[in-house]
Amino acid sequence: MRINGGGNRTIANYYNYLVNKYGKLSGMAYCAGIVDILPIQSIDYNHIDNIFTINHHIPLLFIQTFIDTINSSDISIVIVSSVVGVNPASGMMAYSASKAAITQSCKSIANNCKIRINTISPSDINTPMTMNELVKPLVEQRLDSYPFGIGEPNDVANMTIFLLSNKAKYLSGQNYIIDSGGVV
Numbered sequence: 001m002r003i004n005g006g007g008n009r010t011i012a013n014y015y016n017y018l019v020n021k022y023g024k025l026s027g028m029a030y031c032a033g034i035v036d037i038l039p040i041q042s043i044d045y046n047h048i049d050n051i052f053t054i055n056h057h058i059p060l061l062f063i064q065t066f067i068d069t070i071n072s073s074d075i076s077i078v079i080v081s082s083v084v085g086v087n088p089a090s091g092m093m094a095y096s097a098s099k100a101a102i103t104q105s106c107k108s109i110a111n112n113c114k115i116r117i118n119t120i121s122p123s124d125i126n127t128p129m130t131m132n133e134l135v136k137p138l139v140e141q142r143l144d145s146y147p148f149g150i151g152e153p154n155d156v157a158n159m160t161i162f163l164l165s166n167k168a169k170y171l172s173g174q175n176y177i178i179d180s181g182g183v184v
Helices: 010-024 043-072 092-113 138-145 155-166
Strands: 027-030 076-080 114-124 175-178
Touching: 010 043, 027 043, 027 092, 027 155, 043 076, 043 092, 076 092, 076 155, 092 114, 092 175, 155 175
Parallel strands: 027 076, 076 114, 114 175
Antiparallel strands: none
16 A cells, blocks of 8 residues: 555554654544545546545544554544535535545544544645646635635644644544635
8 A cells, every 4th residue: 555655554554654753643633635526427436436545444544553553542633524524515426425434433433432533624725636627616616605715724734733732632523614614
């Protein structure tokens, strides 16, 4: 399995690589994701499987490895999901479903494992993924629904830092929507 920045390693080996490089870990944030916009008539099993692998399956395997290795309830995990997991967008069936699945999986983990785990569901954020030629036209159509404009990466990063910190020690199993009030 190829993991960006880590070469060909299993998730457990990649985790060990991180521990050797940075020392003991007490928090984890998973921010990777892929999106593809296709009508239902154009998707196939491989399309769905690819999106679910990156957006749902791999984060679950990272969470599993992290929990098994740390063996402590004093950890915090943040998974970046998407607002389309709550409010699906046109042409994004597989992406929306994968993000809804990871959000609900994290709620289940919070209930079963007694660890702090939360998801953040941002709307459109000014990143290469949302500003590519495929997604950008959709973002431009939705700009009017964001009272404070499109989000910036630091908007998500700041919430992630807070949720990983001890200032959020009583928060778990929640999904935090960051969307400039667009879903309201």
